Amino acid sequence: MRAMMLEKIGAPLVFREIPRPTLKPGQVLVRISACAVCRTDLHVVDGELPNPKLPLIPGHEIIGRVEALGESADRFNPGARVGIPWLGWTCGECNYCRSGRENLCDRARFTGYTIDGGYAEFTVADARFCFPIPDAFDDTSAAPLLCAGLIGYRALRKTGDAHRLGLYGFGAAAHIIAQVARFQGRQVFAFTRPGDFARREFARKLGVVWAGGSDETPPVELDAAIIFAPAGALVPVALRAVSKGGTVVCGGIHMSDIPSFPYRDLWEERVICSVANLTRRDGEEFLDIAARIPVQTATQTFALEQANEALRQLRNGDLMGAAVLTIS
Numbered sequence: 001m002r003a004m005m006l007e008k009i010g011a012p013l014v015f016r017e018i019p020r021p022t023l024k025p026g027q028v029l030v031r032i033s034a035c036a037v038c039r040t041d042l043h044v045v046d047g048e049l050p051n052p053k054l055p056l057i058p059g060h061e062i063i064g065r066v067e068a069l070g071e072s073a074d075r076f077n078p079g080a081r082v083g084i085p086w087l088g089w090t091c092g093e094c095n096y097c098r099s100g101r102e103n104l105c106d107r108a109r110f111t112g113y114t115i116d117g118g119y120a121e122f123t124v125a126d127a128r129f130c131f132p133i134p135d136a137f138d139d140t141s142a143a144p145l146l147c148a149g150l151i152g153y154r155a156l157r158k159t160g161d162a163h164r165l166g167l168y169g170f171g172a173a174a175h176i177i178a179q180v181a182r183f184q185g186r187q188v189f190a191f192t193r194p195g196d197f198a199r200r201e202f203a204r205k206l207g208v209v210w211a212g213g214s215d216e217t218p219p220v221e222l223d224a225a226i227i228f229a230p231a232g233a234l235v236p237v238a239l240r241a242v243s244k245g246g247t248v249v250c251g252g253i254h255m256s257d258i259p260s261f262p263y264r265d266l267w268e269e270r271v272i273c274s275v276a277n278l279t280r281r282d283g284e285e286f287l288d289i290a291a292r293i294p295v296q297t298a299t300q301t302f303a304l305e306q307a308n309e310a311l312r313q314l315r316n317g318d319l320m321g322a323a324v325l326t327i328s
């Protein structure tokens with residue numbers, strides 16, 4: 001099969017013809033049709049996340065069809081359309097797993113990081129961690145839901161019932177979560193890089209009530225903010241934009257250092273928290289709500305062999321919405 005592989009940290013992915021992965025008990029073999037490109041893939045390629053599997057097939061927003069079933073993997077029929085997310089396996093035994101927090105599992109394995117992912121024609125996945133994909137979405141538009149949508153949704157849940165919600169960084173995750181937040185009756189305030197007027201226009205088209213630069217003060221105090229951009233400098237900025245008791249959620253897996261800031265910016269019960277990974281419950285809940293809205297994902301498609309170009313455009317901030325590799 002064809003695959004784009006990370007063989008050396010910091011180097012471009014290389015195209016390889018390799019054997020199909022072999023199926024173990026409990027796994028399904030999936031013929032991949034689409035795989036979205038996530039900022040986390042950049043963090044893996046750049047070596048900002050420790051100890052990836054090497055060589056590695058990146059990609060954890062996978063849509064495909066079940067080609068073959070491993071022993072006792074009877075959750076899906078052959079031909080079923082499935083989504084494969086970042087959370088690829090958990091132990092089921094540690095304190096986190098046993099308390100409904102499998103996203104924090106001590107021994108978790110992650111798709112496209114510690115196990116091979118979706119920049120390829122085929123992959124294998126533990127059937128228990130795959131999701132059925134609602135019919136409301138075609139393969140390309142469904143792919144970004146698997147991480148940008150799903151982990152974005154976990155971040156949104158952490159804002160509780162915040163009515164005025166700020167989103168810092170208006171990329172793949174924010175453009176999906178803005179739609180969910182609006183559906184829930186919230187007001188969304190979009191923050192882009194200073195000078196990125198095209199992205200503000202994109203945000204306004206999705207119904208945000210205000211769009212401005214991250215260096216601007218919103219017209220009203222926010223109840224909560226989610227930071228999707230990997231820039232630690234935005235944490236004190238967002239804290240100053242939220243009202244008393246407000247929450248600032250850091251939605252990414254990696255962020256540059258957070259500069260020091262006066263305690264008075266945190267005072268009055270403001271909260272900073274991070275979001276790590278996902279649980280299967282997050283996935284089920286999010287895919288259900290995404291289909292009811294239904295979420296419209298903006299995508300830019302690339303052939304599998306163009307994965308490096310997709311990563312380059314994501315790095316440069318050239319994409320509106322999500323890059324998706326389409327695999328025939």
Ligand SMILES: [Zn+2]
Pocket residue numbers: 090091092093094095096097102104105106107108
């Ligand atoms: Zn565990």
Ligand SMILES: [Zn+2]
Pocket residue numbers: 038039040041060086147148
């Ligand atoms: Zn991701």
